[in-house]
Amino acid sequence: MRHTLAVLVENHPGVLSRVSGLFSRRGFNIESLAVGPTEKPDISRMTIVVEGDDYVIEQVSKQLNKLVDVIKVSDISSQASVSRELVLIKVDADPSVRSQIIQIVEIFRANIVDVGKNSMIIELTGDKDKVTAMEELLKQFGIKELVRTGIVAMNRGS
Amino acid sequence: MNGAQALIKSLENEGVKVVFGYPGGAVLSLYEALKASNINHILTRSEQAAAHAASGYSRVTGKPGVCLATSGPGATNLITGIATAYMDSIPIIAITGQVSTEMIGKDVFQEVDITGATAPFTKHNYLVKNVKDIPRIVKEAFHIASTGRPGPVLIDIPKDVAAQELEFYYPKTVELKGYKPNYNGHPLQINRAVEAIKRAERPIICSGGGVISGNASSEVIKLAETCQIPVVTTLMGIGGFPGNHELFLGLVGVHGSYRANKAISSADLIIAVGARFADRVTGGSSDFAKKAEVIHIDIDPAEIGKNVEPTIPIVGDVKNVLKDILKGVDKQTRPQWIEAVNKFNSNGFKDKNNEYVKPRDVIKKLYQLTCGKAIVSTEVGQHQLWTAHYYTFSKPRTFLTSGGLGTMGYGFPAAIGAQVAKPEATVINISGDGSFQMNLSELATAMENQLPVKVLIFNNRCLGMVRQLQEFYCNRNYYGVSFKNIPDFVKVAEGFGAKGFRITKDTEIEPVLKKVIDSKYPCVVDIIIAPEENVYPMVLNGSPISEMIGG
Numbered sequence: 001m002r003h004t005l006a007v008l009v010e011n012h013p014g015v016l017s018r019v020s021g022l023f024s025r026r027g028f029n030i031e032s033l034a035v036g037p038t039e040k041p042d043i044s045r046m047t048i049v050v051e052g053d054d055y056v057i058e059q060v061s062k063q064l065n066k067l068v069d070v071i072k073v074s075d076i077s078s079q080a081s082v083s084r085e086l087v088l089i090k091v092d093a094d095p096s097v098r099s100q101i102i103q104i105v106e107i108f109r110a111n112i113v114d115v116g117k118n119s120m121i122i123e124l125t126g127d128k129d130k131v132t133a134m135e136e137l138l139k140q141f142g143i144k145e146l147v148r149t150g151i152v153a154m155n156r157g158s
Numbered sequence: 159m160n161g162a163q164a165l166i167k168s169l170e171n172e173g174v175k176v177v178f179g180y181p182g183g184a185v186l187s188l189y190e191a192l193k194a195s196n197i198n199h200i201l202t203r204s205e206q207a208a209a210h211a212a213s214g215y216s217r218v219t220g221k222p223g224v225c226l227a228t229s230g231p232g233a234t235n236l237i238t239g240i241a242t243a244y245m246d247s248i249p250i251i252a253i254t255g256q257v258s259t260e261m262i263g264k265d266v267f268q269e270v271d272i273t274g275a276t277a278p279f280t281k282h283n284y285l286v287k288n289v290k291d292i293p294r295i296v297k298e299a300f301h302i303a304s305t306g307r308p309g310p311v312l313i314d315i316p317k318d319v320a321a322q323e324l325e326f327y328y329p330k331t332v333e334l335k336g337y338k339p340n341y342n343g344h345p346l347q348i349n350r351a352v353e354a355i356k357r358a359e360r361p362i363i364c365s366g367g368g369v370i371s372g373n374a375s376s377e378v379i380k381l382a383e384t385c386q387i388p389v390v391t392t393l394m395g396i397g398g399f400p401g402n403h404e405l406f407l408g409l410v411g412v413h414g415s416y417r418a419n420k421a422i423s424s425a426d427l428i429i430a431v432g433a434r435f436a437d438r439v440t441g442g443s444s445d446f447a448k449k450a451e452v453i454h455i456d457i458d459p460a461e462i463g464k465n466v467e468p469t470i471p472i473v474g475d476v477k478n479v480l481k482d483i484l485k486g487v488d489k490q491t492r493p494q495w496i497e498a499v500n501k502f503n504s505n506g507f508k509d510k511n512n513e514y515v516k517p518r519d520v521i522k523k524l525y526q527l528t529c530g531k532a533i534v535s536t537e538v539g540q541h542q543l544w545t546a547h548y549y550t551f552s553k554p555r556t557f558l559t560s561g562g563l564g565t566m567g568y569g570f571p572a573a574i575g576a577q578v579a580k581p582e583a584t585v586i587n588i589s590g591d592g593s594f595q596m597n598l599s600e601l602a603t604a605m606e607n608q609l610p611v612k613v614l615i616f617n618n619r620c621l622g623m624v625r626q627l628q629e630f631y632c633n634r635n636y637y638g639v640s641f642k643n644i645p646d647f648v649k650v651a652e653g654f655g656a657k658g659f660r661i662t663k664d665t666e667i668e669p670v671l672k673k674v675i676d677s678k679y680p681c682v683v684d685i686i687i688a689p690e691e692n693v694y695p696m697v698l699n700g701s702p703i704s705e706m707i708g709g
């Protein structure tokens with residue numbers, strides 16, 4: 001099963017390598033990892049998506065908690081939460097197909113952020129399913145480049 | 159005051175009396191500050207030995223041991239010692255010099271990323287960027303190393319930072335958002351544990367290294383006696399429960415005693431105290447403890463459920479938790495179980511019939527002559543397990559061995575650290591001829607500092623433990639295990655100015671050991687034993703620990 005962990009860490013140098021090192025060393029797989037500062041500048045938040053059964057997730061959380069720089073680990077996959085990922089996709093877009101692409105972009109409520117002579121860059125935000133669906137549809141035009149930020153997630157309500 | 163002086167002053171504030179170290183270009187100012195301080199410096203003959211010595215010092219005192227090395231190769235030489243301490247949860251503080259801040263990352267002379275390299279096997283580490291942080295970092299380092307589940311902490315200090323000026327202020331407290339060990343067991347789980355103990359017909363205590371580091375030996379004894387629960391120990395747990403106690407069954411695991419392994423395999427309740435169900439204990443078998451309820455008490459939440467799923471998990475300081483459990487239990491008797499356990503008698507393995515001195519006879523004689531009061535360190539190999547089985551340890555912090563990493567070369571420098579900590583104690587390193595050759599240069603350290611450490615070498619002219627593995631797993635297809643060049647260890651000792659002895663026959667055991675124990679000098683005893691001597695019992699890979707060879 002896929003789990004999303006929110007990990008609050010001290011904003012210290014080396015903390016990212018400590019966390020990622022722990023995953024590789026203990027044989028856990030990271031599907032995606034996104035990191036940035038929180039509302040408190042000395043604390044960063046990592047959103048880590050891991051694949052694993054309950055045993056693995058428990059071990060991951062416990063081992064993360066052992067790192068002195070890790071302040072809190074919460075599994076937010078099982079609870080009511082919002083998760084988003086931002087994707088930039090550069091598609092082949094010669095003038096003949098542009099209108100088709102624009103249509104798809106509108107349906108997905110995505111944005112066109114750059115238009116070149118033969119290509120366009122599309123920006124899409126959404127959860128994993130939405131991103132995958134859009135990617136599928138754009139394939140026919142030829143995807144030149146694709147970059148995802150990795151999922152960030154947050155619990156709903158208070 | 160400069161950074162180097164602040165670092166040394168911080169060590170003084172932590173009550174550090176001795177530092178084991180080896181100098182170099184990146185720690186010149188630290189050595190200047192050290193010279194001006196009240197701290198004693200012991201110059202080892204390699205940085206690895208400095209780390210092991212700090213660990214030996216720590217194991218016998220319970221306080222963090224400190225080692226110091228220069229940048230680059232000095233720092234990498236510490237690594238084996240740091241990893242050894244990490245695997246055995248021993249608090250040491252490793253201080254390394256680093257190249258100047260503006261040089262970091264440029265592959266300059268003697269630069270190595272030691273915080274990156276040691277991250278997997280330090281409890282925490284620091285690269286000091288700002289001179290003002292030094293007192294806080296030292297304070298935190300000692301706190302982290304010695305509390306919760308203890309472990310090594312490394313502080314890497316760049317040359318320029320050590321030279322900068324600061325106003326010294328030593329903090330009184332530490333503030334670490336992400337580090338708050340849980341010391342008290344959950345009352346609900348404690349009640350469940352009490353009930354399980356009352357209900358159990360065939361309970362057993364498995365006492366681990368955590369009992370020693372958590373100073374919980376007397377609580378384990380009390381629980382065992384009150385509820386009549388037999389006790390086994392892990393390798394790291396030896397000494398945590400008196401070896402001469404009537405409820406003691408011996409070492410458990412792959413090279414455990416027949417009685418201990420049989421008893422734990424037939425128990426209906428296993429109370430694991432400060433033990434982590436390592437693969438050396440369970441044999442890596444998924445059948446381990448399948449029939450039993452398991453109470454698992456440990457300060458480290460990550461150990462609970464890692465190898466064996468407990469029925470009753472209790473995270474907390476073992477001493478506190480046992481005290482709470484003791485409040486709930488009543489006096490119990492279990493005549494049937496105790497009788498059954500005592501019947502787990504092995505038919506004994508037959509000694510090979512040869513002329514050679516038997517390791518068992520030597521170790522038992524050593525026990526007798528030292529009245530069981532020696533501090534004994536071992537290296538890694540057959541001699542390690544012979545020591546674990548045949549020397550009866552009755553006090554915590556008297557048996558020093560590398561259980562987790564299994565580091566040959568650990569025992570001799572660890573014995574030096576122990577002797578520094580306890581000048582009056584009889585400190586003995588039991589070694590193999592292979593292991594001794596890893597760090598024998600420490601004879602120089604022992605001589606220089608008048609440390610009368612005694613080394614007993616069980617000389618089988620081979621890497622006995624590996625030879626035994628090849629005997630069982632490779633059809634005696636021996637390779638790379640026997641030595642063709644056998645040093646004269648008596649002369650080696652004499653070459654360093656120490657005393658050398660040799661035992662080749664039984665009648666020499668007692669007189670030589672007596673002389674050695676009484677000697678005020680470092681001594682090396684070369685004990686010639688049979689090359690084919692084995693460690694028994696032995697559990698083969700994949701077998702449950704109740705099935706032993708040569709039990």
Ligand SMILES: Cc1ncc(C[n+]2csc(CCOP(=O)(O)OP(=O)(O)O)c2C)c(N)n1
Nearest residue numbers: 539540541564566590591592593621622623
């Ligand atoms: C640093 C290191 N290298 C290799 C090993 C693998 N190893 C385990 S036991 C052993 C043999 C030890 O030989 P010796 O010290 O002579 O002791 P004996 O087993 O003969 O008593 C070896 C090579 C180890 N444990 N540590």
